[in-house]
Amino acid sequence: MTTTSAQTTWLTALRETLPPDALHVDPETLAAHTRDSAPFSEAGTPAVVVTPVTVEQVQGVLRTAHAHRVPVVPQGARTGLAGAANADEGGIVLSTLRMDRILEIDPGNRLVVCQPGVTNRALSDAVAEHGLFFPPDPASWDTCTIGGNIAVGAGGLCCVKYGVTADYVMGLAVVLPNGDLVRTGRRTVKGVAGYDLTRLFVGSEGTLGVIVEATLGLRPPRRPSLALLAAFGSTTAAGEAVAAIIRHGHEPSALELMDAVSTSAVVDLGHPILDRSAAATLIVESDDADPARALDEIARLCRQAGALTVTVAADQEQTTAILDTRRLVLPATQVKAEQMPGDTTAFIEDVCVPRTRLAEFIDQIAAIAEEYGLYISTIGHAGDGNLHPTVVFDRSDPDAVERATRAYDAIMAAGLELGGTITGEHGVGTLKRDWLSCELDPGALRIQHGIKKLLDPLGILNPGKVLAI
């Protein structure tokens, strides 16, 4: 890549606002920051990666970018699955990874104030030491950052009971595209002073501002949990069990579903407790005051819905074994992918439908896999109606890529047809940008474009993500 004279000008200006160790132009660093974890999404090589450690440095970067009209892409741990953190060719990548301090833990008000680069795990561990619980638990929680979690509105397993990231964001400090710093929200439990700007930034995928600080609500510690596993002969029966569990007022702390493909993948990996013949496996975790009693009732509902077998954990060890089956789906799918010929990859989808349409959706996904001759394993947060079909395909084979792309489109269309949304918790990024106009009505889309224009009139911040330029 050659450096243009315009680039030289703004790079010089950038060097004046940042210490040397916060500015990287070596090819290895640039190459390592081109994209997040989404396939099928355009990405370029940035001209520079900046790693500020202070709010003032972030402001300096944005002011420079604004003055020179250079695109800036905020990045956390790049675990995102929609391409929202993919770099622009020749632009600036702003990594928040070094802003990783927890600034305050306030047990009396059950809140924590932190910088965006702290990982979900580090935050969860730190507040746990004070007997507190930060519920959002995306699969990548070990490495993903809080800033990224807020930017995409991340979910996880336990949000069926405890809500998603958005529900825990009380306030933010955000650097706007012009470098101005604004504070939104509050430190109080309640508050309705003015329009809700906090929620506007949550889920905006780094297109409206760079989150530099977050005030997050916390919960009392979780009680010990128990789990059960139920195997069903049809997805319809599993869907009926889910509906019955909800209808009877249960509040499981996880209510997860594995389809036939993911069930047998985990069996093949050597996990003993699953039933290979199951059309669907349901995993239910309860952290109620009396989880054994709750699970007994849930087991009865599963049997009534036609479960082939129901295994209720008697202790923590058996609970872990049951929950592990769910965690093993992705590794098991990746093993399957490696065993297939070609340069295979596993592409994780994210569609959410009304809970009552879950079984129907799973059957439609199976039909789509059949139609396009693809291996698709489906797991999901059944309690939320949020499914993650994972499409395995050979990316070196244009025909397979074409079939995978068409299957992906068919899954989106089916989800919308069932009254669902194109993304439950992964975000829009570039991957689903074109689908957004299928979901939103034209008036709502116009307002979204208006808000983008209001906050980023020059269109320099994460351009082309969520909304088309």
Next chain:
Amino acid sequence: MTTTSAQTTWLTALRETLPPDALHVDPETLAAHTRDSAPFSEAGTPAVVVTPVTVEQVQGVLRTAHAHRVPVVPQGARTGLAGAANADEGGIVLSTLRMDRILEIDPGNRLVVCQPGVTNRALSDAVAEHGLFFPPDPASWDTCTIGGNIAVGAGGLCCVKYGVTADYVMGLAVVLPNGDLVRTGRRTVKGVAGYDLTRLFVGSEGTLGVIVEATLGLRPPRRPSLALLAAFGSTTAAGEAVAAIIRHGHEPSALELMDAVSTSAVVDLGHPILDRSAAATLIVESDDADPARALDEIARLCRQAGALTVTVAADQEQTTAILDTRRLVLPATQVKAEQMPGDTTAFIEDVCVPRTRLAEFIDQIAAIAEEYGLYISTIGHAGDGNLHPTVVFDRSDPDAVERATRAYDAIMAAGLELGGTITGEHGVGTLKRDWLSCELDPGALRIQHGIKKLLDPLGILNPGKVLAI
């Protein structure tokens, strides 16, 4: 009021878009729709009150108003306490009271779709018939409308455990100031497709659009509850009890506080179970699986914090007696007001501070009452840090009005000084509009003005509410 020729023109246009029974110009109707329940707030007499029953009629009203640049003020049951529904002189009042249908109850997906004019009570009763629970319970729940609840972001007693109105709004249909209809949100539990416009309209107090339909999430039915009542010798001790209850991970379904003034007002009303000598009375309700056990532990924490007496209800009847004391504070304060000389009124305030600053805030309010020679009774949602000081004053006495106004300002200032917000659940309206700029930072305020301008470029919808024109 004389009718101008411009008025004649747009009134004629309005008559063409509405059936005769949806347009009212008789003086009685106009006079009855000038204001909500807030004192100290400017209000005018509208030229017309319209009572549409369809979305198309609402669109017609807005299109006409937009074309002729006539201000439109949306109104529900006018139970608001910040003047957000006060009419503009010579403008249009748009009452949603006749749009009061529940359109759909979906138990499988735990949601309800309704029009804005349905009352909180009618909605709660209707979903209860399906074994479901709509938690938000503002004091005016018997008459206030869901549209109004959403517009101000209403709270209530049980939101300490179950969250506020905003937490239950999944999607909206909104008529914009130009008459366009937009739909926001979704019918799924989770969803992150695009910016969160739903939350932008929630709490915008009718300044960005007229809510014509809402999709609301529901919960499983509440379990039977028990309550306790604890009397304390100091507000500090009561505050310590609240902190201990939270710190120990309890999740009461109500955690309410009455100060010395409100306690003795209820005693004077003849309620037998309160302790007149208490500096503060705490009421705790639990709907846990084992509420008796939870309350036993909470009683122990109250005693450790120095409670003079703790009364734990043994059954539903005693629970009702305890909860009634809290409900009687406002009637008891009104009786006090009636016993005072002059044309007295009771002005309910709404400030929220971090929970740990609660006792401090109550003591400051007592000092303000002393300083300005006013009767102020304070009750509040202690678990949320949300207090409602109620100022009683003689509105026919200019000196008393002046003292009440200054006391009100002193209470706002004290709340902000403690890290609080000027409104926890009543909204900004006109009453707190000037205070909004003290709470929000200038950048955040600029964004709010920008959003108002984006959605209402002519400034015809509820002008001057929340934000200054």
